[in-house]
Amino acid sequence: MNRLLVLEMIRQHRPVSRAEVSKLSGMSATAIGRIVGDLIEGGLVRETDQYSSGVGRRATMLDIDIHSILSVGVEVDRNVAKIGLIDLDGNIVAQRRYELDRSSAQPEPIIGMIADAVGGLAGEQGLDMSKLIGVGVGMPGVMDPASGTAVFSAQMGWSNVTFAPMLAEKLGLPVVLDNDLKVKALGESGTAAISGDSKTALISIGSGVGSAIVIEGKIYRGANNIAGEIGHSTIDPNGKLCECGKRGCLQTYITDLAMLQEAGQIKPVASIAELVALMKSGETWADNIIDRACTYIAITINNVVCTYNPDTIVMAGSFIDIDPEILERVRGKLKEFIWEPFVGTFQLTRSRLGEQAIMIGAAKLALQQYLGNGLIQQ
Ligand SMILES: [Zn+2]
Missing domain, CATH: 3.30.420.40 (ATPase, nucleotide binding domain)
Structure with a gap:
């Protein structure tokens, strides 16, 4: 991971001297010398002869050829x-x-x-x-x-x-x-292309519900690479029967299918887009179904925040992307559902890379x- 960190620093600050990389990373000059040696040997980093800014003497700077690999x-x-x-x-x-x-x-x-x-x-x-x-x-x-x-x-x-x-x-x-x-x-x-120091949780809502956590540039996997499968976390042991055979799983509340089944009790609705259109045309029952889903999404965000303490939560999935109003409605509910010590500790954003x-x-x-x-x- 040190190699990734050093490469990321050279990438972001290029051209940069070994001394500056050592200062930025907090690693010793010896360690930086060794890692930089490896990166040069691998053709990822090259040396250029330039004046380092502010000092006025010649120093060997490190640069990176973005298309080297x-x-x-x-x-x-x-x-x-x-x-x-x-x-x-x-x-x-x-x-x-x-x-x-x-x-x-x-x-x-x-x-x-x-x-x-x-x-x-x-x-x-x-x-x-x-x-x-x-x-x-x-x-x-x-x-x-x-x-x-x-x-x-x-x-x-x-x-x-x-x-x-x-x-x-x-x-x-x-x-x-x-x-x-x-x-x-x-x-x-x-924004780091290689490594990074953020603690990011991604929550996706659409045909299914899932999440994933990246801590300081590394995917958190759990023992079986299934950490983050929150769709089957239990919300209510007496709730609706889930396809997994248990009752009251999160996905029985907020997936597309769950919402369309609810809607079907009033009238057949073919898609979430149609449900959102009905909400916008003033149908209170459609608004209630979507509002309830947004409440459970806010609860899910609180649960993820309490478990992982991320600095960023990225919301993704077809339900979030269908209309900007969905995420704004979820955001409006956070005040009610986020436990007080976590208020203001994280950013709630939409996907940056789409x-x-x-x-x-x-x-x-x-x-x-x-x-x-x-x-x-x-
Ligand atoms: Zn389940």
Whole structure:
């Protein structure tokens, strides 16, 4: 993690001297010398001869070539596969998008698409494949980054698919696979493209409910990489029966399906967009359903804040994105539901990267694995 931290500092403050990096990081000059040596050897950092500001004497400065290496970020879900080449500033250099249907949303066709896209994008950009350090993939469901297996994905209809090793073999590049919300939270965690010091929680509400936590640039996984699956946290033991067989899970209150089922007691409503339109046209019952969901979202935020004490909460998902009024209504309820010691300790924001967050976060994970020699599949 020190290597990531030093690279992030050079990236943000470039050009910068070793002495300044040592001061900024609080690490010793010896430690900085060693880490910088590694980064130069790896071709990530180069030395330039410049005057350091304010001192007036020549000093060797460190700079970074943002395009010296690129990582590949991939988002896969039931409907779409997005593949992007991402630079060290976390910017998209080039990308491709494929629409998926029932027959193409299978492991082999998707692996073929990703391989085509990576080769094609590199060719278009005139890039040597050796510049690509690896691939990060974000996918909905329970993923095991250690083995690269999609353990279970209800959305994809997959179980125990060894996706990362298969893709790594096809591409000849290291591949890391992780849950989509976890890499999304990594993408959204602060403006740092590589590491970071924020404590970010992402809460997503739509067809399902989930959350993910990134602490100081690292995804918090728990023992089985399922930390943050708050959809099945219990709100009321006597509540409605959930698909998991327990009663009163959070997702029986705030998912699209839960709201549409409630609405169905008054009249059939086909979509959340229709429900929001009914609310806006002054239907009190539609307003009540949405207001109740917003109350449970505020309660969820309080529970996450009490558990993790984040400095930032990023709200995402189709229900939040459908209309700006939803998040404003949730914000209005926080005063009532946030426990007093936590008031003012966190920022509640909307997604900064929007639709690109999973792709950018997945590429960031691949870069972290490359630099940290972590879980990546060779
Ligand atoms: Zn449940």
